[in-house]
Amino acid sequence: MEDSRLKKIEELRRRGINPYPYRFEISDFIGNVRKRFEREVPEGLRVRVRGKAKRVSRTEEGFMVRLSDEENVEILVFTKEEGLKPGEVYTFEGVLSRVEGKLSLVDAKLSEGEVESIKEIKSRFDSDPQNKEVSLAGRLVSLRSMGKAIFGHIQDLTGRIQIYVKKDVVGEEEFRLFNEIFDLGDIIGVKGKLFRTQTGELTVEVQSFRLLAKCLHPLPEKWHGLKDVEIRYRQRYLDLIANPDSRRTFLLRSRLISELRRFLDKKGFVEVETPILQPVASGANAKPFVTYHNYLEMNLYLRIAPELYLKRLIVGGFPRVYELGRNFRNEGVDRTHNPEFTMVEFYAAYWDYRDLMSFTEELLTYLLEKVVGKLKISYEGKELDFTPPFRRVRYFDLLKEKTGKDKEFFLRDLEGLKALAKELEIPNYEKLTHAKLLDKVFERVAEEDLVQPTFVIDFPKLLSPLAKTHREDTDLVERFELIVATYEIANAYTELNDPTDQKERFLQQLKEKEMGDEEAMEIDEDFIRALEYGMPPTAGEGIGIDRLVMLLTDTDTIRDVILFPHMRPQ
């Protein structure tokens, strides 16, 4: 911790100022204030401007130029043009956008010809705040002292705004106080009038200010942000303070979840909460975390899926239910796996898996339109097109296309399948059960190049102990997975509601377990009893939220979409 900052706290207390006061009345969040005076720029609007380069700075990919007209009105220009010099006059053409709220020209190229005035463009999109009184609070993230006036920026989750503290306005004593007590990183509240500076930036002329919380540590670097991934995950608060991309990702995640709820609610689904501590961890193929209940003197398991409980609710007469929440799987951590992850599972009585396919298309297009505003997104350099209908391909058709072998081969020729697995260099292939072997071969040959949203349908029965037998082929079940950019985003089926069949499938799982598949599913006797009371025809689906957020934010690491990913203690 910084000694000088601790001393300032002592100094404040001596002056009778509480460095950690109780409340501060804000008139609005910073982003909302900005929105009132900043019109949205239509997408793809190209403009050409001329001005003097006041500063040229290098960015990750190119340069940022502060371009200023004769009246000192400024616009930011992002360009890849080399060799630009401060003080020179340039003409740029580019796409008008807002970057951190500021009007900017992006993808700009040097150009010639008729130009629009910077001032005129800005006045079209940035309106005069007319000295509106505001009361704002946020973290002090920059400070530029000019002697008898100080500029700085304060930031909250919604945005950033410039503050201007003038000796004339606040008075000599308060001005000195501001200089003496504030450090970068402090949380402060300001009251004052909005105006625009000569360069056109929306600014609060501060009339009074107040320290709301002292920051005892220096902040990460203002320009490069916080890059060290270890610190970003261990001290996410610092990541959120320093990196706007990170704030954007988690805001998008929140919006997605809220829109998902809105959509399901609108469609008549009822949100429910089922046990996270379960006496039997079933409903998926995975190893559970074990915990111990002292009072009951028994082991309990953190759920690996809520499926069997949600179907009990269908039996109980809830026709449409969903649960959005955390599942836990006791396995390794890597780019696409975190031991706890978020899924939504929803079940609709009287539907089958075909109903769910069109429902999924509707759901995803709704979410994309609400959250990113378009159906074509870019992921790892590829364009993903979510315009329905999505491609549908049958499981064994896909395998046949990739390997030339048919369903009979994969289901009845175990030796042949082993030989194929060997050829594909699938590790430990000799130890795998038939079901696992098939699963691995499919992953290896089929999933790898499923980039555009694709429903893989009609899975083999031996991989799907909870799905209903296919109405046209008893080797298969009525199941689909939605695969996008090689990730499994959704998994769904017509639910098995015949208790006798279900019992047999569980017994088959028991055999798989005995043959060494540690992830084979556990029998849940009460679930079978529930089915015996009669579950209507039902279709159910699970969607992995973390991976969906990864797609929408063009992120290749699950840790970047989970606020506090699991790390080994330091």
Add this chain to the structure above:
RNA sequence: GGGCUGGUAGCUCAGCCGGCAGAGCAGCGGACUCUUAAUCCGCAGGUCGCGGGUUCGAAUCCCGCCCAGCCCA
């Protein structure tokens, strides 16, 4: 579990063929009433991840460990 890469100031990074521990930002002092990666003058800042070894001398070479990332299992 295996392989590779990394860990140096609060942050971003250089230094690594052994020889005084470096820069920018942040910080501290000073100048400056439209600055915005402000500018200008000056100053301070280190368990070089941890432990051991080699050496006259180790951030640098060797061994072990910890943490992280990537790849593989």
